[in-house]
Amino acid sequence: MINKLVEKIKKTEAPIVVGLDPMMKFIPEHIQKAAFAEFGETLEGAAEAIWQYNKAIVDHIYDLIPCVKPQIAMYEQFGIPGLIAYKKTIEYCKSKDLVVIGDIKRGDIGSTSEAYAVGHLGKVQVGSNSFYGFDEDFATLAPYMGADSINPFKKVCQEEKKGLFILVKTSNPSSGDFQDRLIEGRPLYEWVAKKVVEWGSDFMGDSYSYIGAVVGATYPEMGKVLRELMPKSFILVPGYGAQGGKGADLVHFFNKDGLGAIVNSSRGIIAAHQQEQYKAIGEANFAEASRQAVIDMREDIKQALG
Amino acid sequence: MINKLVEKIKKTEAPIVVGLDPMMKFIPEHIQKAAFAEFGETLEGAAEAIWQYNKAIVDHIYDLIPCVKPQIAMYEQFGIPGLIAYKKTIEYCKSKDLVVIGDIKRGDIGSTSEAYAVGHLGKVQVGSNSFYGFDEDFATLAPYMGADSINPFKKVCQEEKKGLFILVKTSNPSSGDFQDRLIEGRPLYEWVAKKVVEWGSDFMGDSYSYIGAVVGATYPEMGKVLRELMPKSFILVPGYGAQGGKGADLVHFFNKDGLGAIVNSSRGIIAAHQQEQYKAIGEANFAEASRQAVIDMREDIKQALG
Numbered sequence: 001m002i003n004k005l006v007e008k009i010k011k012t013e014a015p016i017v018v019g020l021d022p023m024m025k026f027i028p029e030h031i032q033k034a035a036f037a038e039f040g041e042t043l044e045g046a047a048e049a050i051w052q053y054n055k056a057i058v059d060h061i062y063d064l065i066p067c068v069k070p071q072i073a074m075y076e077q078f079g080i081p082g083l084i085a086y087k088k089t090i091e092y093c094k095s096k097d098l099v100v101i102g103d104i105k106r107g108d109i110g111s112t113s114e115a116y117a118v119g120h121l122g123k124v125q126v127g128s129n130s131f132y133g134f135d136e137d138f139a140t141l142a143p144y145m146g147a148d149s150i151n152p153f154k155k156v157c158q159e160e161k162k163g164l165f166i167l168v169k170t171s172n173p174s175s176g177d178f179q180d181r182l183i184e185g186r187p188l189y190e191w192v193a194k195k196v197v198e199w200g201s202d203f204m205g206d207s208y209s210y211i212g213a214v215v216g217a218t219y220p221e222m223g224k225v226l227r228e229l230m231p232k233s234f235i236l237v238p239g240y241g242a243q244g245g246k247g248a249d250l251v252h253f254f255n256k257d258g259l260g261a262i263v264n265s266s267r268g269i270i271a272a273h274q275q276e277q278y279k280a281i282g283e284a285n286f287a288e289a290s291r292q293a294v295i296d297m298r299e300d301i302k303q304a305l306g
Numbered sequence: 307m308i309n310k311l312v313e314k315i316k317k318t319e320a321p322i323v324v325g326l327d328p329m330m331k332f333i334p335e336h337i338q339k340a341a342f343a344e345f346g347e348t349l350e351g352a353a354e355a356i357w358q359y360n361k362a363i364v365d366h367i368y369d370l371i372p373c374v375k376p377q378i379a380m381y382e383q384f385g386i387p388g389l390i391a392y393k394k395t396i397e398y399c400k401s402k403d404l405v406v407i408g409d410i411k412r413g414d415i416g417s418t419s420e421a422y423a424v425g426h427l428g429k430v431q432v433g434s435n436s437f438y439g440f441d442e443d444f445a446t447l448a449p450y451m452g453a454d455s456i457n458p459f460k461k462v463c464q465e466e467k468k469g470l471f472i473l474v475k476t477s478n479p480s481s482g483d484f485q486d487r488l489i490e491g492r493p494l495y496e497w498v499a500k501k502v503v504e505w506g507s508d509f510m511g512d513s514y515s516y517i518g519a520v521v522g523a524t525y526p527e528m529g530k531v532l533r534e535l536m537p538k539s540f541i542l543v544p545g546y547g548a549q550g551g552k553g554a555d556l557v558h559f560f561n562k563d564g565l566g567a568i569v570n571s572s573r574g575i576i577a578a579h580q581q582e583q584y585k586a587i588g589e590a591n592f593a594e595a596s597r598q599a600v601i602d603m604r605e606d607i608k609q610a611l612g
Contacts, residue, residue: 023417024432032433041433073418077425078432079439080393084386107448108411109478111329112379119383126330126384127338127347133385142413144450145476146483170451172415177452181497183487188494191487 001137001162002205002212002234005099006259008066014298015259017101017236018061018290019266020089021071022050026271028283031056047081050074053286054089057270060287062096064294069101069236069264087134094135101165101236102136109145113152122156138163140214140236143192150199154211158203163210163234166199168192168226171216171239189222193229200233208234208260215253217263218244224252227260235261240297241268247300258305269293307443307468308511308518308540311405312565314372320604321565323407323542324367324596325572326395327377328356332577334589337362353387356380359592360395363576366593368402370600375407375542375570393440400441407471407542408442415451419458428462444469446520446542449498456505460517464509469516469540472505474498474532477522477545495528499535506539514540514566521559523551523569530558533566541567546603547574553606564611575599 075086200211212234381392506517518540
């Protein structure tokens with residue numbers, strides 16, 4: 001799957017992942033109305049609105065990008081109906097040949113980690129049958145519990161040729177609370193990066209490891225150091241756009257081959273119709289606005305990478 | 307909810323939380339057969355088996371204990387049907403007046419953390435209505451992303467009078483990969499503990515904070531230090547029984563008032579019928595074996611606390 005991701009980035013010339021993180025306030029009135037007319041102002045109604053919104057956006061951008069990243073929390077908040085919409089979104093994106101990163105940030109140990117791994121990336125056994133649960137291509141993971149939380153996922157990934165992105169330095173303001181604390185003179189996130197390299201070193205694709213890292217666009221100086229520490233790890237870069245990361249900040253996250261990083265934008269793309277820049281396109285054509293925002297983001301990154 | 311937890315511990319004289327972490331290999335043949343006869347060897351069949359298994363166990367132990375802790379991964383692995391069984395289990399336990407800790411170990415930031423918080427502990431808004439998603443009483447959280455990942459949960463907890471348990475020192479062998487690393491001469495888990503105290507200090511119940519910590523029974527010496535560092539934080543203690551923690555190790559996790567900790571056992575209780583000690587009770591009476599195991603665990607802790 002890491003090879004497919006690299007190929008698709010080369011083909012689209014867009015090291016971009018679109019975060020499918022729908023919030024009700026992003027979803028145009030006409031979509032909400034239609035969904036509520038059918039299902040009422042219920043969890044089912046919200047889930048239907050999310051699904052129709054996602055579908056329209058994916059239909060308008062799938063040819064431009066390699067990859068999407070649905071944030072499961074935005075679906076989980078609507079309980080079971082929300083999670084059904086999450087699964088439907090994944091299936092639909094895969095039918096459009098998009099690589100799907102499940103932004104699940106799970107982190108647990110032993111049999112619990114195994115359960116998350118089979119539920120999201122692998123197959124679960126029931127009697128003599130086995131079933132995919134959510135079937136993402138990659139998953140994001142939290143590292144606090146150490147190797148015990150990563151290894152069961154790695155095992156499933158090796159069977160399924162799927163991959164992981166492990167939180168190293170996150171994009172949020174308080175990421176420094178623990179991640180920046182110095183251990184033997186080096187910040188915790190560097191120690192996590194070292195482990196990411198170690199965990200990924202025997203699980204390589206053609207040019208990059210199946211085990212990558214998450215490093216926020218909002219910390220470009222740290223990105224530079226981490227890029228050097230993890231030369232064979234793909235870096236998933238959140239924080240571009242809405243969180244303040246700029247195109248020019250991104251250059252440090254890439255290798256000299258122009259690869260090695262994939263930049264996420266969520267509301268910058270999916271809620272483009274609400275931004276000054278794209279307002280003229282109109283709420284009715286929200287998915288057109290998303291398409292234009294992807295094109296502009298691709299240009300911004302292209303220029304930054306020179 | 308922390309007050310209710312304390313009251314129920316006093317009333318039952320059992321500082322015990324039973325981990326409802328069902329695995330297919332624990333579930334007696336006759337329950338699996340009945341479920342598969344109705345739904346086939348499908349995700350729905352697995353979910354039905356889990357639900358019937360949980361229900362029988364809860365029916366046999368609810369009067370003895372204050373609290374249960376379903377591990378969401380064990381349900382999430384069976385996809386949507388599994389998560390429906392998770393929700394049903396929570397509802398059923400609450401109908402039996404048990405306090406429910408959702409072992410979700412979520413950790414994300416900003417609007418994403420908000421989404422998890424409303425989905426699990428609060429209510430999500432849909433048009434002019436609002437709905438509880440999973441409606442646990444407490445949730446476990448991962449701290450790696452710092453205050454940004456905790457604050458949205460805290461806000462919802464303050465509205466709902468619910469609480470949190472934050473991972474400080476986990477019970478697994480590799481928990482030391484990052485948690486034990488020294489920062490200014492003190493291990494990371496102590497820094498996290500300090501933050502737990504800070505986050506919980508303005509959110510107090512009658513005697514304990516609504517924000518507690520997770521500290522593994524497998525590290526009793528660290529438990530001793532952490533107990534002193536966090537005198538007003540309830541400690542959720544996993545790792546008793548199957549993971550190797552013993553009754554005698556637990557004394558350090560409690561305060562002098564005999565309170566301040568709640569000890570988890572999962573397979574030690576729910577799969578008691580598979581243990582040598584309880585085999586005579588028979589697989590058909592698996593829930594009786596669970597009841598006996600709770601009684602024995604209560605005694606073990608009582609003796610340890612003298």
